[in-house]
Amino acid sequence: MQQVIRICKKELKDYFISPIAYIVISIFLLVTGWFFFTTFFYYNQADLRNFFNLLPITFSFLIPAVTMRLFSEELNVGSYEMLLTLPVTFKDILLGKFLAGVLFVAAALVPTFAYPIFIAFMGQLEWGPVAGGYLGALLLGASFVAVGLFASSLTRNQIIAFIVGMAICFTLTLIDKMLFFFPGSLLGFIGYIGADFHFQNIAKGIIDSRDIVYFLSVVFIGLYGTHLVMQEKN
Amino acid sequence: MIHIENLSKYYRDFCAVDQINLDIKKGEILGLLGPNGAGKTTTLRMLTGYFMPTSGNIRVKDYQLDENLLEIKKLMGYLPESAPLYHSMLVYDYLDYVAGLRGLDKHKKISRIRQLVDLCGLDEIMHRSISELSKGLNQRVGLAHAMMDDPEILILDEPTSGLDPNQIAEIREIIRQIGEEKTVILSTHILSEVEATCDRVVIIDKGKIVVNDRMENLKQSTGQTHFINLDILKANFQDVHDKLSGIDGVVGIEKINEKPNGPLSVQITCKSASDLRETVYQEIKQTDWVLIEFHQETKTLETIFRELTEED
Incomplete structure (x- = not known):
């Protein structure tokens, strides 16, 4: 566990001593802030629903941009060989990197606390859905980080890792909007694998074990896939 | 110390290492020679646990590679070819990170990094970014990485490639110093390097060992x-x-x-x-x-x- 923390610390430090973190977080705040507040006064409702509605789409391209380097860069430079021959297991590396990604997402979400605080001054804000929304955002972020890690383990090229990660995240987000393309017998299943559907459930303030299980499964499948890919490489 | 038995590695159909048997004793400096693509790096990578062998067995002390990999990793310091370090880190940060992963506590960390700085001559570059280092300096940081935990076995993959003659002499001197108490395995295709530093020579060609002999014996038999x-x-x-x-x-x-x-x-x-x-x-x-x-x-x-x- 100590090794996991050490690796996680190093990855986080890498993010925050380079411009990546600041660029990604600024873009995230700009995009969400812009889309949220341009319509906020128009609806005249004191809630964060529009903000959370938009989150899965922004995460779909933002998180792969954060995770793309985690394995690709190491494979490309060759530093992975030095890391893996230190007394760490692959699990330590994987969990450390995953944790760093999740903490990064959390760090990106922290400045958005300004929105509910601001809204609470303007009107009667219901805090339940807000708390649910942030919990959901974290779970959604974690599952996209796992997917991004998987994409990153596939290739040495960060751009390919980004595009593959983004494609998977977008598919997970949008698939339940495309239900009319699928045969009726598959609808239940396809509807269930859509990330947006589960996220919106939690964001409404309803904590259902099915949604939690969904996100945890995506995390597990992503990490396990990464494990298999990296094992195959050696 | 190290016992290798029928070790093979295939990349799909290509056989990189073919049924190698090798015993390495404690305190030996072993030179692994061979033309490019002979299987030197692959052998070393299997020895360090980076690659899984297709078949065969490696035992280090009493540890089995497939069962006690973590224990074996603790005994070994490894410097891969051309020392691929994290470009974005400072030299000090990198060594600190490695010391952490090697399980050194805070006080030991500082004193050990000081020792390595003296040994490898890193004094001037501790606060420079790794991406700015020249090849030789990079190699020296890599050497410090490999020796961080004062490992019993040191494995170096072409430690002097791309260095200038002065740096080569320095690195050889360091290797000889370490080799007095530690087991060192180094691969190279520079023959004079082996002649200058090694006790024993193993020549690999097309994945097979063709020579495995002590340096003196080889010199004698070739001196005919x-x-x-x-x-x-x-x-x-x-x-x-x-x-x-x-x-x-x-x-x-x-x-x-x-x-x-x-x-x-x-x-x-x-x-x-x-x-x-x-x-x-x-x-x-x-x-x-x-x-x-x-x-x-x-x-x-x-x-x-x-x-x-x-x-x-």
């Missing part, structure tokens, strides 16, 4: 064939050939070089284990040739290496 090189003024090759080929023990005489008004260079190949220097000198003394160069050469590791690994 002598060549005598002569530079002579005022002589022509035909005369020299006629005069010297009569000597008992001369296998062949070859013209290396001849310049008008300059010396004639000749190489005499001698029958194995015979020293013909005196006879050759006596023969030449009887003529009016002017001998300006006379030296004997013995077959080197290089000749063996070429003989064994050349494609036929």
Whole structure:
């Protein structure tokens, strides 16, 4: 566990001593802030629903941009060989990197606390859905980080890792909007694998074990896939 | 210390390492030689647990590679070829990170990093970014990385490639210092490096071990064939050939070089284990040739290496 923390610390430090973190977080705040507040006064409702509605789409391209380097860069430079021959297991590396990604997402979400605080001054804000929304955002972020890690383990090229990660995240987000393309017998299943559907459930303030299980499964499948890919490489 | 048994590695259908058996004793400096693509790096990668062998077994001390990988990793320090370090980190941060992963506590960390800084000469560059380092400095940081935990076994993959002669001499000196108490395995394709540093030589070609012998033995067995090189003024090759080929023990005489008004260079190949220097000198003394160069050469590791690994 100590090794996991050490690796996680190093990855986080890498993010925050380079411009990546600041660029990604600024873009995230700009995009969400812009889309949220341009319509906020128009609806005249004191809630964060529009903000959370938009989150899965922004995460779909933002998180792969954060995770793309985690394995690709190491494979490309060759530093992975030095890391893996230190007394760490692959699990330590994987969990450390995953944790760093999740903490990064959390760090990106922290400045958005300004929105509910601001809204609470303007009107009667219901805090339940807000708390649910942030919990959901974290779970959604974690599952996209796992997917991004998987994409990153596939290739040495960060751009390919980004595009593959983004494609998977977008598919997970949008698939339940495309239900009319699928045969009726598959609808239940396809509807269930859509990330947006589960996220919106939690964001409404309803904590259902099915949604939690969904996100945890995506995390597990992503990490396990990464494990298999990296094992195959050696 | 290290026991390798029937070790093989296939990349799909390509056999990189083929049924290698090798025992490495404690305190030995072992040189792994071979042409490019012979399987040196693959062997080392399996030894360090980076690659899983297709078949075969590696035992380090009492640990089995497939069961106690973590324990084995703790015993080993490994420097991969061209020392791929994290570009974005500072040298100090990197060493600190490695020391952490190696399980050194806070006080030990600082004192150990200080020692390594002295040993590898990193004083000036501790607060520079790794991406700015020259190849030689990068290699030295890599060496510090490998020695962080004062490991019992040090594995170095082409530690001197791409370095200038001064740096090569420095790194060799460091390796020799470490080799006094530790087991060192180094791969290279520079033969003089092996001659200068190693106790034992293993030559690998196409995934197989073709030579595995102590350095002294190799030197002895290769020291059997002598060549005598002569530079002579005022002589022509035909005369020299006629005069010297009569000597008992001369296998062949070859013209290396001849310049008008300059010396004639000749190489005499001698029958194995015979020293013909005196006879050759006596023969030449009887003529009016002017001998300006006379030296004997013995077959080197290089000749063996070429003989064994050349494609036929």
